[in-house]
Every structure is written in structure tokens, then in C-alpha cells.
Amino acid sequence: MAQRQYQLIAERIKRELTEARYIPGTRLPTERDYAERFEVSRTVVREAFIMLEIEGHVEVRKGSGTYLLDAGQQDDPSTPTMSVVSQEDIGPFELLHARQVIESAIAASAARLVTRHDIQALQELLERERLSLAAEHQTTAKAEESDAADRGFHLLIARASQNTLLHDTTAQLWDQRHRSPMWQRLHERIKDFSYRRDWLEDHDVILARLKKRDADGAHQAMWNHLEHVKQTLFALSDTDDPNFDGYLFVTPEGSATARS
């Protein structure tokens, strides 16, 4: 089946946006301009912009114009602009470092703003996690449950910052893992739950800092926790793997640890 006309026009517009290197935020030529240039009706151009709008490339404002949100460099239509998604494979160590920078800052912010309700939710989650790890028989379902609890913990920390965007950013960074084939290969090798028990201790330390409203301490504890995760993954990695991302696997001088 021939491609829809609006799809052809949308592709041409996208290509032009990339080539002309429009700066996000600028107003694009009008629908009438494109209709004249491409020698089609405004209807076709409108339908093309519906597509670009849904894909997250543009924002359309009645009476004002059409504004570029990004330059259409991402070609994956599945990518909402808000999502932390890169086409390239982000190595697990690079991802962990980003989380170190961002989530430790969020933990500091959370330490200042945490509520009693937040503390209670965190305590309950850690208790469930503790009981789960104490169970004798470890199964795949248990591993997934543990992973979900881990995610829940980090999101509760972010929620304690009382900021929707910090929460969303944390969620996206967390979910970014599932897009990394390398991370998934590493993750499958974590079968020894002793690692998870160590991380639970890290979670306890983070919670203690939040209870004390100790911003620097929470920052430090979250950084250390993710450093432990990094070290675990490094220990499990095949550093001879050509796809090994080796991203900052040596913590740079001046890290949070050195800041204390």
C-alpha cells in the first residue's frame, strides 16, 4: 500500500527541520507556507503536523504558530520528548554514574522536604523487602519482586522531594536500564542474593539520613549505594567484552566521597 501523503510530507518536514538545524523553541513556517512549497493542500500539511505533534516534535498553538520542540533528530516515533531515551545503547556504568549525580542530589533535596508519610512508606517497603530476602527459596518471581521493590524505594525517595519532575526523571533513569542490552546481560548474572542484602543495608542507611533530615548525609549515602551497585556490576563484568562500556569505571578524583 502506498504511503499516506501526510506521512510523506511529515518526513520531508522532519528532514528539513534537521537539515536547517532549527533551534527548539523557534516558530516554524506556517501551514500555508508548507502547502505552497510542497504543492499540496493545507489539509495534508495539517495531517502531517498532527503526526509530528503526536511524535513529540512540535507544538501547535492556534493563532500563534507551530513551534519546534526538538529538531527531529530522534527518528524513533515511540520516543516521547519527555522520556530519557537515546537511540544509542547507554552503557550500564554510564547510566549508573548519571544516577549517582542525579539521585544523590534528589536524596539531598528529599532530606529537606521529607514528610512523616514518606518515611512511613519507605519503612514499610524496606520491611517487605527484608522479609522477602529472608525467604528460603529464591525464585525468578522473587528476583522480579525484589527489583520492583528496589525501584519503588528509589521512586519513594524521589517522591519525598515533593517534585513531580524529579520523580519522573528518577523513573525514567530507572526504566532506562531495560533498554540496555548490556545491562540486562549483567543483571542476569546477579543470582547471588547476598548483593541484594548488602544493598538493603545501603537502603537502611539512606533512610536513616532522611529521618535525620541530613541532606549531606543522604547525598553521601545514595552516592555510596550506587557506587556499591557499580562495583558489583564491575566485578561481574567481562571486561574483555568488546561491548564493555568501561564508563568511568574508575571513580574520578573529586567524587562525592572526596567531598565529605
Place this chain on the structure above:
Amino acid sequence: MAQRQYQLIAERIKRELTEARYIPGTRLPTERDYAERFEVSRTVVREAFIMLEIEGHVEVRKGSGTYLLDAGQQDDPSTPTMSVVSQEDIGPFELLHARQVIESAIAASAARLVTRHDIQALQELLERERLSLAAEHQTTAKAEESDAADRGFHLLIARASQNTLLHDTTAQLWDQRHRSPMWQRLHERIKDFSYRRDWLEDHDVILARLKKRDADGAHQAMWNHLEHVKQTLFALSDTDDPNFDGYLFVTPEGSATARS
């Protein structure tokens, strides 16, 4: 911003497809049927079906009809969802606070890893920005150029952290502004370029800290810069506006300033 009419119609169609339990492969009612039922024009229905087509729900065949591919139940992450275009309005102050938390942490990380090339790119950008602000006649195009330079500056800082995800997160937070009608109303009131000259001084301070590889200083400088932006917007805000987001317009005790 009110939701687009085609989005409302698309939602209604999707809901109907789910409730009526259409079997994939069957032909749906015609565009004219929906137009009559929803009392809108065929144009709106067509635009709604463009959306459903892009989302992968239907297939449209000229002269034949519209056929269901699935019943809109899928949560396939590869499929963009309504959330892309009906994002709740994040207040500009909440957004700025999130940026304070994240971008100051990124600035600290950048101070440790910044390269000579990063420094040079930042210096060149600030020089162009300085020349632009020195120009006599300030126009809308100049404002857009200044805004693009501002964005570029923040992205170069993030790039200096040598981490793709930190860079992407910064870009997304920046671009998030364009989704906030409230932010845009505030931003339009910034016609006095004296604010922008103040902010250029803040940028100079940040760059100085990066040059010294002063992580704490860079953190502090970025925090202060965004605090200045927050204060400017607050001064320009109509606090009697019922949509005023008032998010943390009083910086909480224990902010970065207090951390020094």
C-alpha cells in the same frame, strides 16, 4: 491549553473500540458516521484517525474503510500514548526547582571532568551572547536567539559532564518549559534585557568555577543562577492568578546556599 479537539475524539473512539470489543480486522464505522455521532466535521474525525493510525490502532484504506488492528488495549511502550500531548501542566517554579537540584549536581560533576575543548566552547558562546545583548535594538528574534544561547550554555555544561544521559536530561528539562502555558506567559513579560545581562554574569561565574575545577563552587554558582531566574519570574508573576503554581517560591531551609 485546552486539549485538541481531535484528541478528544480519538479518546472517545478508543474508548468505544475497547467497550464494544471490536475484533481486530473488522471494519469500523465510517468517518461520516463518527462525524454525525460526535457532531463534528469529518476533518476532526480524520485527524483523530491519523492519531489512531500513528498509534498503531487502525489501518486506513482509501475507498474501502478503516480497519481495527487492535482494540486500543496495548500498553506497548513502543507506542506513543496520550500522555505525550496531554502532559499535565508543571508549574515554572516546580520546573526551576527540579533544575536547581539536577543541574547544579551536573555542574559539580562537569567541574571534575570538563575538558579544554568544553571550556573553549563555553567561552565562545558567552562571547556571542555578550555581543548580542550589547546590540542596540532588541527584537523578538534577538530574544529567541538569546534564549537559544541560554539553552546552549546549559547543554554545554551538561556535555562537560561527559555523560549522555545527563546531557539528555538537561535538554528535556529545558524543553519542558515550552509545555507550560504559565511559564510562557511569564517568559513573555521578560522584555527588559537587564535580566538577561544579570544572568550572563551568572554564566560567567559558573564558567569561572569550571575553569578552576571547583565542584562545590560550580554547584553553588548554578544553584544561585537558577535562584536568580526564580526570583525574576516571581517578581513578574501575578501571585493572585489562580493558576499561579507557587511551588516552593520560598526556598526551603537547608538549600545549597546553606550548605556552603
Place this chain on the structure above:
DNA sequence: TGAGCATAATTGGTATGCCAATACACCAAA
């Protein structure tokens, strides 16, 4: 009675005109 063909009806695709929201320029008053 069935196949083939012509025509009409139905359906989606596109073009055009008008409406409504926004932007901008200009002018008058303070």
C-alpha cells in the same frame, strides 16, 4: 443461471473558504 460489464453508491483523500485566537503596529492619554 452465471459471468461480465457498466453504473451507482460508498468510502477515504484533498482543496478551499470561513471562523477564532493570537501577534503586531499604531495612536492617544497620562
Place this chain on the structure above:
DNA sequence: TTTGGTGTATTGGCATACCAATTATGCTCA
């Protein structure tokens, strides 16, 4: 000089008409 009001132009939104592809129907002939 600044600010507010007004009128005009510009822009997207929507409705309607017409075009093109497909399907359905009726008629004719073998």
C-alpha cells in the same frame, strides 16, 4: 516616555465541497 486601547494582519481550527478508489448492484448475453 510609557502604557493601554484599538484595529489589522497573521495564524491555526473547523466545516464543507469536490475528487478518487473501492464496493455494491443491476442489467445483458450466452
